[in-house]
Amino acid sequence: MTTPREIKVYRDLMGANAEWAAKTRALLAERSIAMVNVISAPGSGKTTLLERMIPALAGRLRFAVLEGDLETTRDAERLDALDIPVYQLLTGGSCHLEAKLVHHALLDLPLDDLEVVIVENVGNLVCPAEFDIGEAGKLAILSVTEGEDKPVKYPLLFHEAVAAVITKIDLLPYVPFKLEECRRYLAQTNPAAPVFEVSSLTGAGMDAWLTWFTAFVAAHR
Protein backbone atom coordinates (compact mmCIF):
# COMPACT_ATOMS: atom_id res chain seq x y z
CA MET A 1 0.00 0.00 0.00
CA THR A 2 1.47 3.33 -1.03
CA THR A 3 1.55 6.17 1.45
CA PRO A 4 -0.70 8.94 0.10
CA ARG A 5 1.45 11.77 -1.16
CA GLU A 6 0.84 15.19 0.20
CA ILE A 7 -0.38 17.53 -2.50
CA LYS A 8 0.52 21.11 -1.78
CA VAL A 9 -2.11 23.45 -3.10
CA TYR A 10 -2.74 27.14 -2.65
CA ARG A 11 -5.31 26.44 0.04
CA ASP A 12 -2.60 24.84 2.20
CA LEU A 13 -0.30 27.77 1.66
CA MET A 14 -3.07 30.08 2.82
CA GLY A 15 -3.87 27.72 5.72
CA ALA A 16 -0.27 27.77 6.93
CA ASN A 17 -0.21 31.53 6.54
CA ALA A 18 -3.37 31.85 8.64
CA GLU A 19 -1.78 29.76 11.41
CA TRP A 20 1.29 32.01 11.56
CA ALA A 21 -0.93 35.09 11.50
CA ALA A 22 -2.91 33.72 14.46
CA LYS A 23 0.33 33.07 16.39
CA THR A 24 1.38 36.65 15.67
CA ARG A 25 -1.96 38.04 16.90
CA ALA A 26 -1.58 36.08 20.15
CA LEU A 27 2.00 37.30 20.61
CA LEU A 28 1.07 40.95 19.99
CA ALA A 29 -1.97 40.76 22.30
CA GLU A 30 0.20 39.34 25.07
CA ARG A 31 2.74 42.15 24.62
CA SER A 32 0.11 44.87 24.12
CA ILE A 33 1.47 45.92 20.73
CA ALA A 34 -0.58 47.16 17.76
CA MET A 35 0.72 46.07 14.35
CA VAL A 36 -0.28 47.96 11.22
CA ASN A 37 0.22 46.54 7.69
CA VAL A 38 0.86 49.41 5.26
CA ILE A 39 0.07 48.58 1.62
CA SER A 40 0.21 50.60 -1.59
CA ALA A 41 1.49 50.62 -5.16
CA PRO A 42 5.24 51.16 -5.59
CA GLY A 43 6.17 54.79 -5.08
CA SER A 44 3.00 55.96 -3.33
CA GLY A 45 5.03 57.43 -0.51
CA LYS A 46 4.83 54.79 2.25
CA THR A 47 8.40 55.27 3.45
CA THR A 48 8.17 59.07 3.22
CA LEU A 49 4.95 59.03 5.27
CA LEU A 50 6.72 56.98 7.96
CA GLU A 51 9.68 59.39 7.90
CA ARG A 52 7.19 62.16 8.74
CA MET A 53 4.89 60.28 11.16
CA ILE A 54 7.37 58.55 13.42
CA PRO A 55 9.36 61.64 14.52
CA ALA A 56 6.06 63.54 14.94
CA LEU A 57 4.88 60.89 17.42
CA ALA A 58 8.24 60.41 19.17
CA GLY A 59 7.83 60.52 22.94
CA ARG A 60 4.15 59.51 22.56
CA LEU A 61 4.47 56.11 20.86
CA ARG A 62 7.35 53.64 20.75
CA PHE A 63 7.75 52.31 17.20
CA ALA A 64 9.51 49.56 15.30
CA VAL A 65 9.32 49.09 11.53
CA LEU A 66 9.56 45.96 9.40
CA GLU A 67 10.40 46.92 5.81
CA GLY A 68 9.22 44.46 3.15
CA ASP A 69 10.97 44.54 -0.23
CA LEU A 70 11.92 42.13 -2.99
CA GLU A 71 15.49 43.43 -3.13
CA THR A 72 17.76 46.07 -1.55
CA THR A 73 17.84 47.50 1.97
CA ARG A 74 17.22 51.07 0.78
CA ASP A 75 14.00 51.69 2.71
CA ALA A 76 15.40 50.29 5.95
CA GLU A 77 18.47 52.50 5.53
CA ARG A 78 16.23 55.55 5.11
CA LEU A 79 14.31 54.76 8.30
CA ASP A 80 17.44 53.86 10.24
CA ALA A 81 17.99 57.61 10.70
CA LEU A 82 14.88 57.65 12.96
CA ASP A 83 16.71 55.78 15.72
CA ILE A 84 14.07 53.09 16.20
CA PRO A 85 14.39 49.34 15.53
CA VAL A 86 14.08 48.79 11.76
CA TYR A 87 14.48 45.39 10.09
CA GLN A 88 14.50 44.73 6.37
CA LEU A 89 12.48 41.69 5.24
CA LEU A 90 13.54 40.57 1.77
CA THR A 91 11.04 38.39 -0.07
CA GLY A 92 13.62 37.31 -2.68
CA GLY A 93 11.36 38.00 -5.64
CA SER A 94 8.00 37.28 -4.01
CA CYS A 95 5.35 39.98 -4.45
CA HIS A 96 4.08 40.08 -0.85
CA LEU A 97 5.03 39.38 2.76
CA GLU A 98 3.88 36.14 4.38
CA ALA A 99 2.94 35.74 8.03
CA LYS A 100 5.76 33.34 8.91
CA LEU A 101 8.55 35.72 7.87
CA VAL A 102 6.89 38.58 9.77
CA HIS A 103 6.44 36.39 12.87
CA HIS A 104 10.13 35.48 13.01
CA ALA A 105 11.17 39.09 12.57
CA LEU A 106 8.85 40.10 15.44
CA LEU A 107 10.50 37.54 17.73
CA ASP A 108 13.81 39.33 17.13
CA LEU A 109 12.44 42.77 18.03
CA PRO A 110 12.72 44.23 21.56
CA LEU A 111 8.98 43.67 22.14
CA ASP A 112 9.02 44.88 25.73
CA ASP A 113 9.98 48.36 24.53
CA LEU A 114 7.34 48.70 21.80
CA GLU A 115 3.78 49.91 21.39
CA VAL A 116 3.48 49.92 17.60
CA VAL A 117 5.00 47.79 14.87
CA ILE A 118 4.57 49.14 11.35
CA VAL A 119 5.01 46.68 8.53
CA GLU A 120 5.68 48.38 5.22
CA ASN A 121 4.65 45.71 2.75
CA VAL A 122 6.04 45.17 -0.77
CA GLY A 123 4.85 47.90 -3.16
CA ASN A 124 1.93 46.14 -4.84
CA LEU A 125 -1.81 46.85 -4.74
CA VAL A 126 -2.82 43.23 -5.35
CA CYS A 127 -1.02 40.36 -3.62
CA PRO A 128 -0.19 41.86 -0.18
CA ALA A 129 -3.92 42.42 0.40
CA GLU A 130 -4.53 38.66 0.13
CA PHE A 131 -2.12 37.68 2.91
CA ASP A 132 -3.07 38.22 6.54
CA ILE A 133 0.15 38.75 8.51
CA GLY A 134 -1.55 39.04 11.90
CA GLU A 135 -1.96 42.80 11.79
CA ALA A 136 -4.50 44.86 13.76
CA GLY A 137 -5.40 46.54 10.48
CA LYS A 138 -4.33 47.13 6.90
CA LEU A 139 -3.68 50.70 5.86
CA ALA A 140 -4.27 51.56 2.19
CA ILE A 141 -2.11 54.34 0.73
CA LEU A 142 -2.88 55.99 -2.59
CA SER A 143 -1.10 58.99 -4.09
CA VAL A 144 -2.86 61.66 -6.15
CA THR A 145 -0.50 60.97 -9.06
CA GLU A 146 -1.96 57.47 -9.53
CA GLY A 147 -5.46 58.48 -10.60
CA GLU A 148 -8.76 58.49 -8.75
CA ASP A 149 -9.93 55.11 -10.09
CA LYS A 150 -7.53 52.84 -8.18
CA PRO A 151 -10.03 51.92 -5.40
CA VAL A 152 -12.40 50.37 -7.96
CA LYS A 153 -9.65 48.82 -10.09
CA TYR A 154 -7.90 47.19 -7.09
CA PRO A 155 -10.85 46.75 -4.73
CA LEU A 156 -9.62 44.04 -2.33
CA LEU A 157 -7.10 46.22 -0.51
CA PHE A 158 -9.41 49.21 -0.24
CA HIS A 159 -12.26 46.96 0.90
CA GLU A 160 -10.13 45.42 3.67
CA ALA A 161 -8.38 48.55 4.87
CA VAL A 162 -9.18 50.13 8.27
CA ALA A 163 -8.34 53.53 6.77
CA ALA A 164 -7.14 55.04 3.51
CA VAL A 165 -4.52 57.78 3.22
CA ILE A 166 -4.37 59.86 0.05
CA THR A 167 -0.77 61.11 -0.20
CA LYS A 168 1.11 63.80 -2.17
CA ILE A 169 -1.80 66.27 -2.04
CA ASP A 170 0.75 69.07 -2.62
CA LEU A 171 0.75 67.82 -6.25
CA LEU A 172 -3.03 68.30 -6.73
CA PRO A 173 -2.62 71.55 -8.73
CA TYR A 174 -0.43 69.73 -11.27
CA VAL A 175 -2.22 66.41 -11.85
CA PRO A 176 -5.60 65.50 -13.36
CA PHE A 177 -6.78 63.81 -10.12
CA LYS A 178 -10.49 64.05 -9.25
CA LEU A 179 -10.46 64.10 -5.45
CA GLU A 180 -14.25 63.97 -4.95
CA GLU A 181 -14.54 61.07 -7.38
CA CYS A 182 -11.78 59.24 -5.52
CA ARG A 183 -13.57 59.78 -2.21
CA ARG A 184 -16.79 58.47 -3.77
CA TYR A 185 -15.01 55.31 -5.01
CA LEU A 186 -13.42 54.80 -1.61
CA ALA A 187 -16.79 55.17 0.14
CA GLN A 188 -18.35 52.74 -2.32
CA THR A 189 -15.59 50.13 -1.80
CA ASN A 190 -15.47 50.57 1.97
CA PRO A 191 -18.07 52.85 3.60
CA ALA A 192 -16.64 52.30 7.11
CA ALA A 193 -13.03 53.37 6.54
CA PRO A 194 -12.04 56.97 7.20
CA VAL A 195 -10.08 58.73 4.46
CA PHE A 196 -7.23 61.16 5.13
CA GLU A 197 -5.55 63.57 2.72
CA VAL A 198 -1.93 64.35 3.49
CA SER A 199 1.29 65.74 2.13
CA SER A 200 4.43 64.33 3.71
CA LEU A 201 6.35 67.13 2.00
CA THR A 202 4.40 70.10 3.42
CA GLY A 203 2.79 68.42 6.43
CA ALA A 204 -0.72 69.30 5.25
CA GLY A 205 -3.41 67.06 6.76
CA MET A 206 -0.89 65.41 9.05
CA ASP A 207 -2.53 66.41 12.36
CA ALA A 208 -5.89 64.78 11.60
CA TRP A 209 -4.14 61.65 10.34
CA LEU A 210 -1.89 61.35 13.40
CA THR A 211 -4.84 61.87 15.76
CA TRP A 212 -6.72 58.99 14.12
CA PHE A 213 -3.60 56.80 14.03
CA THR A 214 -2.86 57.37 17.71
CA ALA A 215 -6.44 56.47 18.63
CA PHE A 216 -6.33 53.35 16.46
CA VAL A 217 -3.16 52.18 18.18
CA ALA A 218 -4.64 52.84 21.64
CA ALA A 219 -7.74 50.80 20.72
CA HIS A 220 -5.77 47.85 19.35
CA ARG A 221 -3.08 47.26 21.95
Place this chain on the structure above:
Amino acid sequence: MTTPREIKVYRDLMGANAEWAAKTRALLAERSIAMVNVISAPGSGKTTLLERMIPALAGRLRFAVLEGDLETTRDAERLDALDIPVYQLLTGGSCHLEAKLVHHALLDLPLDDLEVVIVENVGNLVCPAEFDIGEAGKLAILSVTEGEDKPVKYPLLFHEAVAAVITKIDLLPYVPFKLEECRRYLAQTNPAAPVFEVSSLTGAGMDAWLTWFTAFVAAHR
Protein backbone atom coordinates in the same frame (compact mmCIF):
# COMPACT_ATOMS: atom_id res chain seq x y z
CA MET B 1 -1.87 -0.52 -8.24
CA THR B 2 -2.81 3.11 -7.72
CA THR B 3 -2.51 5.52 -10.58
CA PRO B 4 0.07 8.16 -9.64
CA ARG B 5 -1.70 11.39 -8.85
CA GLU B 6 -0.68 14.44 -10.75
CA ILE B 7 0.89 17.04 -8.49
CA LYS B 8 0.36 20.53 -9.77
CA VAL B 9 3.27 22.74 -8.90
CA TYR B 10 4.29 26.20 -9.96
CA ARG B 11 6.70 24.74 -12.53
CA ASP B 12 3.74 23.16 -14.38
CA LEU B 13 1.83 26.42 -14.35
CA MET B 14 4.86 28.15 -15.84
CA GLY B 15 5.31 25.29 -18.32
CA ALA B 16 1.73 25.58 -19.57
CA ASN B 17 2.14 29.34 -19.75
CA ALA B 18 5.30 28.94 -21.86
CA GLU B 19 3.42 26.64 -24.28
CA TRP B 20 0.67 29.22 -24.81
CA ALA B 21 3.27 31.96 -25.21
CA ALA B 22 5.02 29.90 -27.91
CA LYS B 23 1.70 29.39 -29.73
CA THR B 24 1.12 33.13 -29.60
CA ARG B 25 4.59 33.88 -31.01
CA ALA B 26 3.93 31.51 -33.92
CA LEU B 27 0.53 33.09 -34.59
CA LEU B 28 1.91 36.63 -34.53
CA ALA B 29 4.89 35.70 -36.76
CA GLU B 30 2.51 34.17 -39.29
CA ARG B 31 0.37 37.32 -39.33
CA SER B 32 3.32 39.72 -39.21
CA ILE B 33 2.13 41.45 -36.03
CA ALA B 34 4.36 42.87 -33.28
CA MET B 35 2.96 42.49 -29.75
CA VAL B 36 4.24 44.71 -26.95
CA ASN B 37 3.62 43.92 -23.24
CA VAL B 38 3.36 47.18 -21.29
CA ILE B 39 4.09 46.84 -17.56
CA SER B 40 4.24 49.33 -14.69
CA ALA B 41 3.00 50.07 -11.19
CA PRO B 42 -0.67 51.13 -10.88
CA GLY B 43 -1.13 54.71 -11.98
CA SER B 44 2.16 55.21 -13.84
CA GLY B 45 0.30 56.47 -16.89
CA LYS B 46 0.14 53.41 -19.19
CA THR B 47 -3.37 54.17 -20.50
CA THR B 48 -2.64 57.89 -20.85
CA LEU B 49 0.53 57.13 -22.84
CA LEU B 50 -1.53 54.92 -25.20
CA GLU B 51 -4.15 57.67 -25.53
CA ARG B 52 -1.36 59.94 -26.78
CA MET B 53 0.66 57.44 -28.87
CA ILE B 54 -2.04 55.70 -30.84
CA PRO B 55 -3.64 58.81 -32.42
CA ALA B 56 -0.14 60.20 -33.11
CA LEU B 57 0.67 57.05 -35.13
CA ALA B 58 -2.75 56.75 -36.81
CA GLY B 59 -2.35 56.21 -40.57
CA ARG B 60 1.17 54.82 -39.97
CA LEU B 61 0.44 51.78 -37.77
CA ARG B 62 -2.73 49.75 -37.29
CA PHE B 63 -3.25 49.03 -33.60
CA ALA B 64 -5.33 46.88 -31.31
CA VAL B 65 -5.15 46.97 -27.51
CA LEU B 66 -5.76 44.26 -24.93
CA GLU B 67 -6.43 45.86 -21.54
CA GLY B 68 -5.54 43.74 -18.51
CA ASP B 69 -7.23 44.54 -15.21
CA LEU B 70 -8.45 42.73 -12.13
CA GLU B 71 -11.82 44.45 -12.23
CA THR B 72 -13.76 47.09 -14.20
CA THR B 73 -13.69 47.96 -17.92
CA ARG B 74 -12.61 51.57 -17.29
CA ASP B 75 -9.35 51.48 -19.26
CA ALA B 76 -10.96 49.78 -22.26
CA GLU B 77 -13.72 52.41 -22.21
CA ARG B 78 -11.10 55.18 -22.24
CA LEU B 79 -9.33 53.68 -25.25
CA ASP B 80 -12.57 52.89 -27.07
CA ALA B 81 -12.66 56.55 -28.10
CA LEU B 82 -9.60 55.86 -30.30
CA ASP B 83 -11.68 53.82 -32.77
CA ILE B 84 -9.41 50.77 -32.79
CA PRO B 85 -10.19 47.24 -31.54
CA VAL B 86 -9.92 47.23 -27.73
CA TYR B 87 -10.73 44.23 -25.56
CA GLN B 88 -10.78 44.15 -21.79
CA LEU B 89 -9.15 41.10 -20.19
CA LEU B 90 -10.31 40.67 -16.59
CA THR B 91 -8.09 38.49 -14.42
CA GLY B 92 -10.73 38.15 -11.70
CA GLY B 93 -8.39 39.00 -8.86
CA SER B 94 -5.16 37.63 -10.33
CA CYS B 95 -2.20 39.99 -10.28
CA HIS B 96 -0.95 39.40 -13.84
CA LEU B 97 -2.04 38.28 -17.30
CA GLU B 98 -1.33 34.70 -18.39
CA ALA B 99 -0.47 33.63 -21.92
CA LYS B 100 -3.59 31.50 -22.45
CA LEU B 101 -6.03 34.35 -21.84
CA VAL B 102 -4.05 36.65 -24.14
CA HIS B 103 -3.92 33.96 -26.83
CA HIS B 104 -7.69 33.51 -26.86
CA ALA B 105 -8.27 37.25 -27.01
CA LEU B 106 -5.86 37.50 -29.98
CA LEU B 107 -7.85 34.85 -31.85
CA ASP B 108 -10.90 37.10 -31.57
CA LEU B 109 -9.11 40.17 -32.98
CA PRO B 110 -9.24 41.07 -36.71
CA LEU B 111 -5.62 39.97 -37.14
CA ASP B 112 -5.54 40.61 -40.91
CA ASP B 113 -6.04 44.31 -40.26
CA LEU B 114 -3.36 44.74 -37.58
CA GLU B 115 0.34 45.53 -37.34
CA VAL B 116 0.68 46.11 -33.58
CA VAL B 117 -1.07 44.64 -30.57
CA ILE B 118 -0.44 46.45 -27.31
CA VAL B 119 -1.13 44.53 -24.14
CA GLU B 120 -1.57 46.78 -21.13
CA ASN B 121 -0.84 44.42 -18.28
CA VAL B 122 -2.27 44.61 -14.73
CA GLY B 123 -0.71 47.51 -12.77
CA ASN B 124 1.99 45.68 -10.83
CA LEU B 125 5.78 45.88 -10.98
CA VAL B 126 6.32 42.30 -9.82
CA CYS B 127 4.17 39.44 -11.11
CA PRO B 128 3.49 40.49 -14.73
CA ALA B 129 7.26 40.50 -15.36
CA GLU B 130 7.39 36.79 -14.50
CA PHE B 131 4.85 35.67 -17.11
CA ASP B 132 5.83 35.53 -20.79
CA ILE B 133 2.69 36.15 -22.85
CA GLY B 134 4.36 35.68 -26.24
CA GLU B 135 5.24 39.34 -26.70
CA ALA B 136 8.00 40.74 -28.93
CA GLY B 137 9.13 42.78 -25.97
CA LYS B 138 8.21 44.03 -22.52
CA LEU B 139 8.04 47.76 -22.05
CA ALA B 140 8.75 49.13 -18.55
CA ILE B 141 6.97 52.33 -17.56
CA LEU B 142 7.99 54.37 -14.53
CA SER B 143 6.62 57.76 -13.53
CA VAL B 144 8.71 60.47 -11.88
CA THR B 145 6.31 60.55 -8.92
CA GLU B 146 7.31 57.01 -7.91
CA GLY B 147 10.91 57.72 -6.97
CA GLU B 148 14.17 57.04 -8.78
CA ASP B 149 14.93 53.81 -6.92
CA LYS B 150 12.27 51.56 -8.47
CA PRO B 151 14.58 49.90 -11.04
CA VAL B 152 16.77 48.50 -8.24
CA LYS B 153 13.85 47.66 -5.93
CA TYR B 154 11.88 45.80 -8.66
CA PRO B 155 14.75 44.65 -10.90
CA LEU B 156 13.15 41.78 -12.86
CA LEU B 157 10.91 43.94 -15.04
CA PHE B 158 13.58 46.55 -15.72
CA HIS B 159 16.11 43.80 -16.48
CA GLU B 160 13.77 42.12 -18.99
CA ALA B 161 12.41 45.23 -20.71
CA VAL B 162 13.38 46.14 -24.29
CA ALA B 163 12.99 49.81 -23.35
CA ALA B 164 12.01 51.96 -20.36
CA VAL B 165 9.77 55.01 -20.54
CA ILE B 166 9.93 57.57 -17.72
CA THR B 167 6.51 59.28 -17.70
CA LYS B 168 5.01 62.46 -16.19
CA ILE B 169 8.20 64.50 -16.68
CA ASP B 170 6.02 67.64 -16.56
CA LEU B 171 5.91 66.98 -12.78
CA LEU B 172 9.71 67.05 -12.35
CA PRO B 173 9.72 70.60 -10.87
CA TYR B 174 7.33 69.46 -8.11
CA VAL B 175 8.72 66.09 -7.01
CA PRO B 176 11.98 65.02 -5.34
CA PHE B 177 12.91 62.71 -8.25
CA LYS B 178 16.61 62.32 -9.12
CA LEU B 179 16.54 61.79 -12.89
CA GLU B 180 20.27 61.12 -13.34
CA GLU B 181 20.24 58.63 -10.46
CA CYS B 182 17.23 56.88 -12.04
CA ARG B 183 19.05 56.66 -15.38
CA ARG B 184 22.10 55.22 -13.61
CA TYR B 185 19.95 52.54 -11.90
CA LEU B 186 18.27 51.71 -15.21
CA ALA B 187 21.65 51.37 -16.96
CA GLN B 188 22.92 49.19 -14.13
CA THR B 189 19.83 46.90 -14.28
CA ASN B 190 19.73 46.75 -18.08
CA PRO B 191 22.58 48.41 -20.01
CA ALA B 192 21.05 47.52 -23.41
CA ALA B 193 17.62 49.09 -23.04
CA PRO B 194 17.08 52.65 -24.27
CA VAL B 195 15.40 55.05 -21.85
CA PHE B 196 12.86 57.69 -22.91
CA GLU B 197 11.53 60.64 -20.92
CA VAL B 198 8.02 61.74 -21.85
CA SER B 199 5.02 63.73 -20.74
CA SER B 200 1.72 62.48 -22.13
CA LEU B 201 0.18 65.74 -20.89
CA THR B 202 2.48 68.19 -22.72
CA GLY B 203 3.82 65.87 -25.43
CA ALA B 204 7.44 66.47 -24.36
CA GLY B 205 9.81 63.70 -25.49
CA MET B 206 7.08 62.04 -27.52
CA ASP B 207 8.79 62.30 -30.92
CA ALA B 208 11.92 60.40 -29.89
CA TRP B 209 9.82 57.75 -28.18
CA LEU B 210 7.49 57.26 -31.16
CA THR B 211 10.46 57.02 -33.55
CA TRP B 212 11.97 54.24 -31.48
CA PHE B 213 8.62 52.50 -31.06
CA THR B 214 7.90 52.56 -34.80
CA ALA B 215 11.35 51.11 -35.55
CA PHE B 216 10.87 48.41 -32.90
CA VAL B 217 7.54 47.38 -34.44
CA ALA B 218 9.06 47.30 -37.96
CA ALA B 219 11.89 45.07 -36.72
CA HIS B 220 9.56 42.64 -34.90
CA ARG B 221 6.79 41.97 -37.41
